[in-house]
Amino acid sequence: MIVDLQRFLANERPVWSELEGMLDQLEREPGVRMSLEQAQRFHCLFERTAADLAKLRTFSSEPETRRYLEHLVARAYGEIHETRDRHRGFRPLHWFFATLPQTFRRHLRAFAMSLTVTVAGCLLGGLALALDPEAKPVLMPFPHLQQDPAQRVAQEEQATADRLAGAKTTFSAFLMTHNTKVSILTLALGMSWGVGTVLMLFYNGVILGAVTVDYVAAGQARFLLGWLLPHGAIEIPAILIAGQAGFVLASALIGWGSRRPLTARLRQVSGDIVTLIFGVALLLVWAGFVEAFLSQYHEPVIPYTAKIAFGALELAALTLFLARSGGTRRGRDEETASSINGGVPAKSERASA
Amino acid sequence: MxxxxxxxxxxxxxxxxxxxxxxxxxxxxxxxxxxxxxxxxxxxxxxxxxxxxxxxxxxxxxxxxxxxxxxxxxxxxxxxxxxxxxxxxxxxxxxxxxxxxxxxxxxxxxxxxxxxxxxxxxxxxxxxxxxxxxxxxxxxxxxxxxxxxxxxHPRLLEPDLDQVLPGKFNSLRQYPHLAARLRQGVSPAEAALAVQALLRRDHFQPEARVALFAELAAHFKSKVDFPPEATDGIADEQYIRNVVGVLYSEH
Incomplete structure (x- = not known):
């Protein structure tokens, strides 16, 4: 019990100030490593401040001081008990060539689901347009897709002036930002237990399927491939990966087959979700450039064969990258899994321990 | 909520x-x-x-x-x-x-x-x-x-008790067992209320000030019943000063 609050404050205030100073320094320089003496002093200050807080709680004290101490103890607690990886600096190349593909592979089932939903949408969109061509304005409510494909191809191939002259950078920036926003929304809708993500992917699939059937039925399959493949080879997988991230989030939210609490499940996947969405953003930046600077140019400016070959090459490279990059050694994967699990070792590590 | x-x-x-x-x-x-x-x-x-x-x-x-x-x-x-x-x-x-x-x-x-x-x-x-x-x-x-x-995100506000604590004599201290009971029975929020009332006493209208301290004194008197010798002849505001003195300071 404290019987003289003023004397108590006067005695203890230097301790709190010292702890606050150390906390400020730690927060300013997250990479700094304390020496053994500093760590012991830090722990001692934390324990003393925590004890002060306990004393204040048992007596009718000034609530503001108690709140201040609670805040101080909370900050120190966070520093002392944090076990998740924080000291490794961010290495962009390692992140891109190892972390991103490893994370993608770790959630292959979510990607398969994303792909399945999109393909189902494609089938429905294609079938609907094949059965009822009059439904085109409903299935593809975009003015530039309402034109007859053969007529459009003829116009594009006969065009003498560059219709994107001076506007390619703007168009590219628009595509990047728009597609990234759609991807983030697809991910964020995972919080609707995945229902929103399914709807977004399915609707994308419906449009893609309807466009494909429209052009193929008009005998313009070669033009379609030359038009879509250079950017679509990257853009469509990017949207699928955003859907994958949405399903990872939804899966953690639902927690099917897991006995861990909701917060632990979400904590486990949050690092992976961020990795996936940053990967998606990078892919979409590339796709935006390609769509603005290459996809909109057709024969005779650029031969379709060259565009199709470029798109196929991109798709092959992306597949290879996602499937193989970052190595396949179990140890490396498990190291990453351990770090994203907040320091909890992977299964085999626990077994060997 | x-x-x-x-x-x-x-x-x-x-x-x-x-x-x-x-x-x-x-x-x-x-x-x-x-x-x-x-x-x-x-x-x-x-x-x-x-x-x-x-x-x-x-x-x-x-x-x-x-x-x-x-x-x-x-x-x-x-x-x-x-x-x-x-x-x-x-x-x-x-x-x-x-x-x-x-x-x-x-x-x-x-x-x-x-x-x-x-x-x-x-x-x-x-x-x-x-x-x-x-x-x-x-x-x-x-x-x-x-x-x-x-x-x-709270800010440290150290209570400035010097200006509210009774200067010399606190009649409630004559009864240490009752003072201890008072410390035990008063919640942090009640203690803070008494301190804040004293700190802001000059900002109140005279009637409001009298009414407020009367209400507070009645509340704290209901917590612990000090003998009449300790409370008779003391204004309500002084009684609250004495209560705060008991709660926050040994001397």
Whole structure:
């Protein structure tokens, strides 16, 4: 019990100030490593401040001081008990060539689901347009897709002036930002237990399927491939990966087959979700450039064969990258899994321990 | 509305609570942030205007990218570099922290900011506000996904007891057993109320001051019944001074 609050404050205030100073320094320089003496002093200050807080709680004290101490103890607690990886600096190349593909592979089932939903949408969109061509304005409510494909191809191939002259950078920036926003929304809708993500992917699939059937039925399959493949080879997988991230989030939210609490499940996947969405953003930046600077140019400016070959090459490279990059050694994967699990070792590590 | 504080019990058995920020305070902070974002966007658009003479296409592209990067990146950058605070949160004294009291991680900051896309639906953070209102920890969807909460960030205000404590004689101290009982029976909030009433006594109208201290004295007298020798002839305000003296100081 404290019987003289003023004397108590006067005695203890230097301790709190010292702890606050150390906390400020730690927060300013997250990479700094304390020496053994500093760590012991830090722990001692934390324990003393925590004890002060306990004393204040048992007596009718000034609530503001108690709140201040609670805040101080909370900050120190966070520093002392944090076990998740924080000291490794961010290495962009390692992140891109190892972390991103490893994370993608770790959630292959979510990607398969994303792909399945999109393909189902494609089938429905294609079938609907094949059965009822009059439904085109409903299935593809975009003015530039309402034109007859053969007529459009003829116009594009006969065009003498560059219709994107001076506007390619703007168009590219628009595509990047728009597609990234759609991807983030697809991910964020995972919080609707995945229902929103399914709807977004399915609707994308419906449009893609309807466009494909429209052009193929008009005998313009070669033009379609030359038009879509250079950017679509990257853009469509990017949207699928955003859907994958949405399903990872939804899966953690639902927690099917897991006995861990909701917060632990979400904590486990949050690092992976961020990795996936940053990967998606990078892919979409590339796709935006390609769509603005290459996809909109057709024969005779650029031969379709060259565009199709470029798109196929991109798709092959992306597949290879996602499937193989970052190595396949179990140890490396498990190291990453351990770090994203907040320091909890992977299964085999626990077994060997 | 649910409990406004987050209780954390550490493995060492230490309990502490953090005051959670409700949807209204958060909305105010967001309004300030929105203003900051609009100012930044205006600056970028002026910068883009300068580029128009070099390349009109580049100027529009810069504007588009600037709008996108600022609207999404503002929260992420501020909360990461200012440890859970944006400008609006700083002004409103709010802070984003880990829901389990641990250190805030970068991916938590990113997730809670990306999920604004859903929280902001359909307009003015309606979804986020409703979820926050009903959530036990006042979390919007982004906070739930990121494992974060928004707390009020207190400032140390040391009580200035010199100007309220009785100078020389405190009649209640004549009865140490009753004084101890008083200390035991008074809650922190009641003690703070008495201190605040004394600190602000000169700001009240005379009638209000008399009425307030009469009410407070009656309340504290109901807690512990001191003998008439200790309380007779003492004004209500002096009685409250004596009570505060017993609660806060040994001498």
């Amino acid at each position: 649910n409990s406004p504080s987050l209780e954390i019990r550490t493995p060492e058995g230490i309990c502490f609570s953090q005051m959670l920020a409700g949807p209204i305070a958060r909305f105010l902070a967001w309004s300030l942030d929105l203003f900051c974002i609009l100012v930044l966007l205006t600056l970028v658009s002026y910068l883009a205007l300068l580029l128009i003479f070099v390349s009109p296409g580049l100027a529009v592209a810069l504007n588009t990218l600037g709008y996108f990067v600022i609207s999404i990146g503002y929260g992420i950058v501020c909360e990461w570099f200012w440890r859970g605070q944006t400008l609006g949160k700083r002004v409103c004294r709010l802070r984003v922290v880990d829901a389990e009291g641990l250190r805030l991680q970068f991916h938590q900051v990113v997730i809670r900011n990306l999920l604004r896309f859903v929280d902001a639906l359909p307009l003015l953070y309606f979804v986020g506000g409703v979820v926050c209102w009903f959530s036990p920890k006042c979390q919007r969807l982004g906070d739930i996904a990121g494992g974060t909460v928004v707390i009020r």
